[in-house]
Amino acid sequence: MMKKKLLVLTSLFASTAMLGACGNLGKAISGGGASQVVTSKKKGYQTTGQTDTDYYQGIIKDGRYLTNKARGVGVYQNSDNMLNLKSFEAGMMNLSKEQFPTKSYVFREGQVLSKDTVENWLDRKSKDNPDGLNPEDNGKKEADKRNPIYVQQIEEQDYMQEKDGKLSLAGVTIGIGMNQKDYYQKEEYGATYTTDISTEKMKEEGQKAATTILARLRQKSEIGNDTPILICMFKQAPNDSLVGGSFYAYALSKSGTSISSWTDTDIKSVVLPATDSSSVPNENDATSFSAFMNKTQSFFPNLAGVTAQAQYKGKELQGMHVNITTQFYSMTEITSFAQFVSQMARTYLPSGVPIDITIKGSDGTVQAFLSRDSGQTSYYTHVFSSY
Structure with a gap:
């Protein structure tokens, strides 16, 4: 059987650190309060500053944002659902906020994890790659007889605290993406x-x-035995899904290599309008x-x-x-439409939750963007000019 290639998937979202709300349905940054770089020679590090306490400050090194060493590495699946990456990264940060508060x-x-390390872990186990987390290729080609790829992606997020005038690693979140379908x-x-994979x-x-990854992380000198590690389990959405996947469970390891219990998240993403209203947890929203x-x-x-x-x-x-x-072309049409959408959204869409609305042309060009925070009633609106 042909061996699956590992591919570094490039997400449309350059960083989830400060823009996590774009994928996690959290707060939208709308006007005012521009972020400023905060430099502290005394503390020996730089951060991006905060536009809002709902967002983490990020780290700047040598004048540049410190990017993930292995971000976006995943097992290549034909026609990958890019919404999975968006939901995966932002959902990790949402769960992390409960354990590692932004303040x-x-x-x-x-x-900590390099690109090569993550690639080896995501590959199949073999004589040449004993670290593979996915089962060895058994040579079968029938859907119900072959060994499928279970683990689709792994990502690390680090959470730092000041100690002795320096930032030290105080927590790690590991996201593990699991397949429901293996292409x-x-x-x-x-x-x-x-190959369909049952939920069980x-x-x-x-x-x-998760148990294997936790044991391997504890062997890393940067992490050691006592750094809290949050492990988040993600269910990948199928390639033809109109929504991304969702996290179904998490566990916190304060020390050691054992996982004593898992907590179910009860998180679900749905597409609206729904063909079956019973699939929507709250029919009033539909x-x-x-x-x-x-x-x-x-x-x-x-x-x-x-x-939606x-x-x-x-x-x-x-x-x-x-x-x-839309199929609009003139600026006056787009502007009028954005204003009308804002009124209709205030009138009909659910209140008390963050909502963003993207208006695109038939060619995929973003023409206007509207957003509202959970505590707001009016929508911030921006119409993109053609020049």
């Missing part, structure tokens, strides 16, 4: 086939991978969005589509990303 910790992109080819450039098997393999969509489409008929990704924790809506595709 007490400074964010650092992962610096493969029987021959190079051939048709794509799928996905969780079983995920826990085994009804509200349908009213917004109908009003918007009836007033401006030149629309290719109005959809809504995220829930249990039955509680956490936030919503709305995407509108």
